[in-house]
Amino acid sequence: MSKSLLVAVVEDDGSFRESMSMLLSSFGYSVEAFPSAADFLTSACVSETACLIADVNMPEMTGVELYERLVDAGHAIPTILVTAYPNDDDRARALNGGVVCYLRKPVDDQRLIGCLRAALASDERPKKIHDTSAPGRVN
Numbered sequence: 001m002s003k004s005l006l007v008a009v010v011e012d013d014g015s016f017r018e019s020m021s022m023l024l025s026s027f028g029y030s031v032e033a034f035p036s037a038a039d040f041l042t043s044a045c046v047s048e049t050a051c052l053i054a055d056v057n058m059p060e061m062t063g064v065e066l067y068e069r070l071v072d073a074g075h076a077i078p079t080i081l082v083t084a085y086p087n088d089d090d091r092a093r094a095l096n097g098g099v100v101c102y103l104r105k106p107v108d109d110q111r112l113i114g115c116l117r118a119a120l121a122s123d124e125r126p127k128k129i130h131d132t133s134a135p136g137r138v139n
Contacts, residue, residue, distance in 0.1 A: 005120060009033040010040045010054040010066065011082075016105070020053065023109060024116075037061035041069070049077050051119045053112075056083035056090055056102075064094050071098065078119035082107050 007029045011017035014035070021031045032049075034040040038060060040052075052070070054063035061069070063081045070077055081094050084105040091102045101115035 005050040006030045006032060006045065006048050007051045007053060007116065008040055008045055008049040008077075010035075010037055010052065010058070010063065012036060012055060012058045016055075020107075023112070024053075027113060027116075029116075037063070037066040037069075040066070046070070046075055046077075051100075051116055052077045052079045053116075054079065054081055056081050056094075057085055062090075064090055064097070064099075067094065067099055068097060080112070080115050080119060082112075 007024050009017055009020050009024070009031060011020060011033070012035055017033045017035065021033045024031045032043070032045045034043065037054070037058060040046065040054075052067070054066055056063040063079075063083075067077075067079045067081070070079075076098070079099045080101045080103065081099055082103045082105055083090070086102070086104050094102050100119040101111075103111060103115065
């Protein structure tokens, strides 16, 4: 994998943010990690980010709200959302809005990498929905 592909991780849990960054780095991705949506939005990385991985439940701004704000601002970054508290409403809103994957924590490494590769493989923006869940199951 090319080191030029920047993956941004937005996660308020420091341990999860660090482990996610280490995993992605081990697959050859350049990673920038942020503790909040606000920190990501004010960074120079927004325009350079090839894929965004964000927690759904964060203080101040959720991952779904972050994705919607980016799209509204003209930055349709392929996005993967992760959550320890999945619910069908957030999942439907995210996937219908163009999020690539909606995954449950703890995240399966291979599923995450599969979602990341799918997000980076498509040239269309906004991205087509890639729902990795079985009917009735929240990932």
